[in-house]
Amino acid sequence: MNDTARSRIAGAPISWGVCEVPGWGYQLPADRVLTEMAELGLGATEFGPQGFLPEQPRAKAELLASYGLRSVGGFLPVVLHTDHDPLSEVDAFIDDCLASGAGVVVLAAATGRDGYDARPELSEVEWKALLGQLDRIADHAAERGVVAALHPHIGTLVEDAADVRRVLEGSHVGLCIDTGHLVAAGADPVAITLAHLDRVRHVHLKDVDAGLAAQVQDGSLAFSDAVSQGLWTVLGRGSVDIAAMISALEGHGYTGWYVLEQDLKLTGEPEGVGPRADVAACLAYVEGALA
Template sequence: MPKLPVRTRIAGAPISWGVCEAPGWGHEMPASRVLSEMASVGLRATELGPAGYLGSTPAAVRARLAEHDLRLVGGFVPVPLHVDEAVDLSEATDAIAILAAAGAEVVVLAARSPDGSYDHKVPVTDRQWPILLANLDRLRAIAADFGLTTTLHPHVGTAIESRVSVLRLLQDSDVQLCLDTGHLLIGGTEPLDLVERFTDRVSHVHLKDVRAGVAGTVAAGNTAYQDAVRAGLYAPLGEGDVDIAGIVAALEAAGYQGWYVMEQDTAFDREPADGTGPISDVRRSVAFLLSVAGKAPGVSAAGR
């Protein structure tokens, strides 16, 4: 089957507009503006965002997305997987059910901290690893029952953050990965190296570019994650220190056919004025992705 061109596989995420599930994150821009701006920069789809942000029912989510000619690709579902072997998965199950009914393809799990924040390290003991893996398998089975693919998202401030934990996950589980180029780098994993070594494990991609100087303060524990985001942790694609071009080229050469999600975390204290805010960075990121995709092996400029 011919591979779909990259331009048809670019999605957005509400977090690029400052909309986040983490407690105390900041001002939440209205969905109507966020979706309108996504469509205006050429995005074809979006992830769901926090529970209820795009609507409280699948029908409401579908209707809201249809207003902007967008579809739903997936959603981020953080769960404290390592804490308790009998952890309550009802909220996660409800989120998965909504994703499936609203037309999504992918569940993006994260092994979140017990308090839901991303501002501190989350150590996992040898006793807790089997618990994490067992709960992950429980959720994978639930997602499969709904016809969805499960990916695990290495993420700052979660149980799967460091290079050691990412490699252990790859060794001890066959779960697919959400390759987040920013969170991996901050956690100590070179994303291009991971792509080259474990291409077959990548089924979903979050593209971020990172300013290494700010990222280093997070990795060292000197800056809380949200403070780093506000200090300019993320740059438009091609303007930071991640080899986005190399990563996209490697994925395309390997036959990757999944989504590239423009996901550069932001946080605001108030509503940006019309015509300002994150839309400029997202527009530049989309343009950069299309430019490098046209140079990737097996991808013609016409296919962009």
């Protein structure tokens, strides 16, 4: 494997089915996940959900280091559209990042509800609050030496192309481009990336089964059920031109992370090789695209 390419590619526990959503599925232990990441040649990972790693920042960092891994940051769903102040949650997450050499806080505009199968419509007042909090968090994160990037995500308050446009026009926060979630919301992640290369701070790579994504978009299939049925595919086997997006980012001077993140739901202990086989295939694809 090319060491230069490998140094830009990170894993994510959700590719092994480890997720923050209650009842999501069978949760593999950290030892198996981190061991397999290391065996695949990955040198970095996102944190995963609360409880996957130890609670204390130094303990997180020490556990990852014991597997030869560092963290790049991770996913932080926070409520941004009410009078709730999210800064204490953000600061605790930044503490984790700084302890383990991570640099990215991947924000999601949480609804305040469990799961991602439904979301409310925001009023103009709520949108104003959300955009103001994004700028506040982005500025605060920069002051502490890390980057905050908003992740458009199914079932959150910023999910589709119209939502992304409103964020881009109404705030200065950077974006975490997630190729899968944008497609599932009916948006074109490659077009959004090409039009806003300067705003991309972090990248989650998924490929997508177009038929299942269409059912999520028209409401005939719940997002969580689509994931169970194989919404996310191995990179290069779905409908997203991942290679073109990587090429555009690299040509523009993007130096950030590419996170392999094929959200998975497990019904029990995997037989045989398990999730690592798909992660290995995705890793090879991205390494080739970066070569």
